[in-house]
Amino acid sequence: MNVDATLLEILVCPACRAKLSVDEDASELVCNGCGLAYPVHDDIPVMLIDEARRPDPPPQASDADGSAQTG
Secondary structure (H helix, E strand, C coil), X not given: CCCCHHHHHHCCXXXXXXXXXXXXXXXXXXXXXXXXXXXXXXXXXXXXXXXXXXXXXXXXXXXXXXXXXXX
16 A cells, blocks of 8 residues: 555544554554544545445453352
8 A cells, every 4th residue: 555645644534533544464544532443445545435444343341250240
């Protein structure tokens, strides 16, 4: 992925206007605010909310032994 550095400095998330981080492995620009991940095709960011990947929900906390603690 080879997105122009000057372009990366001015791009923001169209959903929340937060800055973006580069995820080279996934070829995506990831929002530092809402977490949406925008794909990059042929070194061109696709900055459409409908094309963005939603962040994965955080894993649910669970007890290792399955027992619930009471106070």
